[in-house]
Amino acid sequence: MRRGRSYIADMAKRFHKSTSLKELSAIVRLSQSTVSRVINGEGDKFRIARETQDRVLQAAALHGYTANTVARSLRQKRSYTIGVIVPEISEGYSTAVLGGIEDELLKDGYFYFVVSHRHRPDRLKGYQRMMLARAVEGIIAVDSTIEDELPVPVVAVSGHQHREGVVNIELDHGQAALLALSHLKGLGHRRIAFVKGQAFSSDTNRRWRAIVNAAKDLDIAVDPQLVVQLEGIDSGPGPGIEVTRQLLQSRRPFTALFAFNDVTAMGAILALREAGLRVPKDISVVGFDDVLAASTYNPPLTTVRQPLRDMGQTAASTLLGLIRDEIPHPQPAAITVYPNLVVRKSTAQAPAHAPQPVAPA
Amino acid sequence: MRRGRSYIADMAKRFHKSTSLKELSAIVRLSQSTVSRVINGEGDKFRIARETQDRVLQAAALHGYTANTVARSLRQKRSYTIGVIVPEISEGYSTAVLGGIEDELLKDGYFYFVVSHRHRPDRLKGYQRMMLARAVEGIIAVDSTIEDELPVPVVAVSGHQHREGVVNIELDHGQAALLALSHLKGLGHRRIAFVKGQAFSSDTNRRWRAIVNAAKDLDIAVDPQLVVQLEGIDSGPGPGIEVTRQLLQSRRPFTALFAFNDVTAMGAILALREAGLRVPKDISVVGFDDVLAASTYNPPLTTVRQPLRDMGQTAASTLLGLIRDEIPHPQPAAITVYPNLVVRKSTAQAPAHAPQPVAPA
DNA sequence: CTGAAAGCGCTTACAG
DNA sequence: CTGAAAGCGCTTACAG
Numbered sequence: 025m026r027r028g029r030s031y032i033a034d035m036a037k038r039f040h041k042s043t044s045l046k047e048l049s050a051i052v053r054l055s056q057s058t059v060s061r062v063i064n065g066e067g068d069k070f071r072i073a074r075e076t077q078d079r080v081l082q083a084a085a086l087h088g089y090t091a092n093t094v095a096r097s098l099r100q101k102r103s104y105t106i107g108v109i110v111p112e113i114s115e116g117y118s119t120a121v122l123g124g125i126e127d128e129l130l131k132d133g134y135f136y137f138v139v140s141h142r143h144r145p146d147r148l149k150g151y152q153r154m155m156l157a158r159a160v161e162g163i164i165a166v167d168s169t170i171e172d173e174l175p176v177p178v179v180a181v182s183g184h185q186h187r188e189g190v191v192n193i194e195l196d197h198g199q200a201a202l203l204a205l206s207h208l209k210g211l212g213h214r215r216i217a218f219v220k221g222q223a224f225s226s227d228t229n230r231r232w233r234a235i236v237n238a239a240k241d242l243d244i245a246v247d248p249q250l251v252v253q254l255e256g257i258d259s260g261p262g263p264g265i266e267v268t269r270q271l272l273q274s275r276r277p278f279t280a281l282f283a284f285n286d287v288t289a290m291g292a293i294l295a296l297r298e299a300g301l302r303v304p305k306d307i308s309v310v311g312f313d314d315v316l317a318a319s320t321y322n323p324p325l326t327t328v329r330q331p332l333r334d335m336g337q338t339a340a341s342t343l344l345g346l347i348r349d350e351i352p353h354p355q356p357a358a359i360t361v362y363p364n365l366v367v368r369k370s371t372a373q374a375p376a377h378a379p380q381p382v383a384p385a
Numbered sequence: 386m387r388r389g390r391s392y393i394a395d396m397a398k399r400f401h402k403s404t405s406l407k408e409l410s411a412i413v414r415l416s417q418s419t420v421s422r423v424i425n426g427e428g429d430k431f432r433i434a435r436e437t438q439d440r441v442l443q444a445a446a447l448h449g450y451t452a453n454t455v456a457r458s459l460r461q462k463r464s465y466t467i468g469v470i471v472p473e474i475s476e477g478y479s480t481a482v483l484g485g486i487e488d489e490l491l492k493d494g495y496f497y498f499v500v501s502h503r504h505r506p507d508r509l510k511g512y513q514r515m516m517l518a519r520a521v522e523g524i525i526a527v528d529s530t531i532e533d534e535l536p537v538p539v540v541a542v543s544g545h546q547h548r549e550g551v552v553n554i555e556l557d558h559g560q561a562a563l564l565a566l567s568h569l570k571g572l573g574h575r576r577i578a579f580v581k582g583q584a585f586s587s588d589t590n591r592r593w594r595a596i597v598n599a600a601k602d603l604d605i606a607v608d609p610q611l612v613v614q615l616e617g618i619d620s621g622p623g624p625g626i627e628v629t630r631q632l633l634q635s636r637r638p639f640t641a642l643f644a645f646n647d648v649t650a651m652g653a654i655l656a657l658r659e660a661g662l663r664v665p666k667d668i669s670v671v672g673f674d675d676v677l678a679a680s681t682y683n684p685p686l687t688t689v690r691q692p693l694r695d696m697g698q699t700a701a702s703t704l705l706g707l708i709r710d711e712i713p714h715p716q717p718a719a720i721t722v723y724p725n726l727v728v729r730k731s732t733a734q735a736p737a738h739a740p741q742p743v744a745p746a
Numbered sequence: 747c748t749g750a751a752a753g754c755g756c757t758t759a760c761a762g
Numbered sequence: 763c764t765g766a767a768a769g770c771g772c773t774t775a776c777a778g
Contacts, residue, residue, distance in 0.1 A: 055749045090518040094458045095771035114484040123475040135498045157451040261681045290681045320622045320651045322683035416765040456755035
């Protein structure tokens with residue numbers, strides 16, 4: 025390989041040795057033990073002379089000493105790192121949660137690895153192993169199911185894993201369903217279509233049961249013919265468009281649609297519009313999550329808001345608590361978080377008669 | 386702290402010692418050296434008997450041995466980890482790039498830390514230090530400027546840092562501007578408004594210069610009164626709404642608007658609509674990036690597509706090349722990547738006369 | 747109050 | 763072909 029004249033400089037930079045504890049202690053003429061203690065803020069605990077401490081700290085600052093985290097990890101058998109597993113990284117739901125996780129983790133000096141399994145079980149398993157080999161102290165699984173018993177604490181966000189040792193951060197789906205359905209009922213909707221989530225999403229069943237219950241309580245009939253389910257692993261609007269077209273094709277009348285999530289709601293709106301139906305004039309649509317794009321969509325989405333960022337924060341602080349063993353046993357199986365309804369422009373008064381699609385469906 | 390009866394079990398799990406090299410070698414009655422070599426696939430290189438190798442591999446599989454990465458890192462002075470710095474994690478642009486980075490990195494056994502600086506210089510600096518203390522072997526900066534000379538290679542995605550040792554992955558902005566403006570010109574637009582990016586975004590100036598050049602080439606006049614600039618650090622549609630309102634208030638006629646990015650385009654459309662203007666009938670709007678939401682927006686956005694995921698992949702593979710010193714010197718200062726125009730529904734034939742806002746502006 | 751020494755779990759010259 | 767031993771850079775009993 026040919027190299028230019030910057031090679032030497034490059035190499036020097038590459039192998040730039042940052043000051044080690046050994047060097048620093050030689051400089052201040054103290055043992056590594058003492059210097060280490062001062063650096064780690066245990067100076068007072070060991071009653072090291074203030075003056076000595078200052079000398080150490082100054083020298084450290086002067087030489088830009090930062091402890092090598094790898095060595096520290098090896099010795100302490102702690103990595104100050106956790107692993108986060110999400111289904112898909114380039115996607116609103118996961119990233120909102122990641123934002124919350126970051127807030128909480130970094131202020132405690134923890135870093136995190138992120139991996140996305142893209143709904144492939146082998147990737148999910150493989151990454152678990154790799155993260156463990158990297159000594160992560162805990163794992164946060166976002167909308168992903170960890171099947172194995174892991175040697176570190178795990179917190180599941182929307183995972184619903186009722187296994188000993190995992191704490192779930194879960195939304196109150198009963199509340200969510202009630203919020204959405206009573207809003208729709210209040211607007212006069214009686215014939216409501218439902219789009220269930222993909223089978224692999226752990227929220228799917230819980231939310232559906234909650235909807236069935238809420239419908240019963242509110243005295244709303246759930247017509248099985250108006251219930252469709254998302255398929256495939258595509259997390260974009262495609263599957264929502266698809267099932268809405270099917271719904272339309274069945275010619276079963278409805279005036280409102282409750283989608284599994286916002287992206288699906290957007291897909292549904294596309295399909296409705298394609299069939300010549302107006303939202304919300306002809307059909308009201310309610311989404312779920314309140315992702316960033318929900319408010320700028322046209323029409324802005326009425327949606328059940330999940331406090332995604334809070335959920336990330338809670339997941340992180342809970343995991344940290346678990347790692348530090350600060351959470352009293354028995355550990356809670358779940359921490360419930362509450363949704364609220366954000367009413368925007370995709371819902372309106374129900375029309376007198378359920379409309380029919382006009383365009384080529 | 387009170388503990389339930391699962392405490393012992395918990396602790397056992399927490400301190401679960403995975404098999405060490407020492408243990409494994411005791412089991413197979415070989416030295417750690419030999420076992421280590423076999424595990425690392427250097428068995429043949431050291432001419433270790435096939436049979437011996439098999440015995441080692443089997444025992445490793447049986448006892449689920451995985452080398453402790455922390456110890457390995459310390460010894461080799463390599464971490465197989467890189468750091469990624471983004472402005473904001475919960476945002477379409479960065480996450481698309483992250484997806485590409487992940488693809489490339491994980492297949493080579495590398496992991497990455499992500500941190501977001503949220504446009505605060507102190508966070509940016511602090512994170513650099515923390516990542517370096519964690520021995521990252523390289524850094525990818527997404528739309529962020531690294532000012533210091535770092536002891537590891539850095540690759541900048543849309544960073545434009547022409548400093549020795551950093552490789553920039555950059556879009557061909559000249560091409561991008563030409564694509565957008567000739568599309569608009571072809572539709573008969575002559576009075577075009579421009580929304581420039583925030584001053585802190587490193588793309589802002591380059592793109593603007595490219596636009597000015599392309600306009601000259603295409604013989605399109607750039608009216609300074611129709612040029613506005615985004616302000617603040619909000620990465621949502623807010624700033625776009627704001628400046629479009631100002632534009633409207635100036636009552637300077639225009640028939641098309643070229644936004645700095647898709648989110649801004651969405652904000653602009655909101656503001657236009659608020660003023661009673663229809664998109665694309667009255668005003669055509671062109672976005673930039675082609676984030677996920679662009680295609681589902683209403684109207685679906687005509688936009689200049691940046692191959693974000695590819696840019697992430699290229700950034701990662703380039704960084705890996707730099708780390709392994711496989712890239713010939715002198716290193717390229719930049720790797721250029723090409724945009725393309727995605728024509729959707731937010732642009733149309735220019736109206737005969739520039740429209741005026743009708744609603745309370 | 748401070749230090750000498752062991753050891754975390756690997757990899758890798760060096761020796762045979 | 764295989765192994766004994768050093769050492770990566772820390773922290774932390776243990777000793778005084």
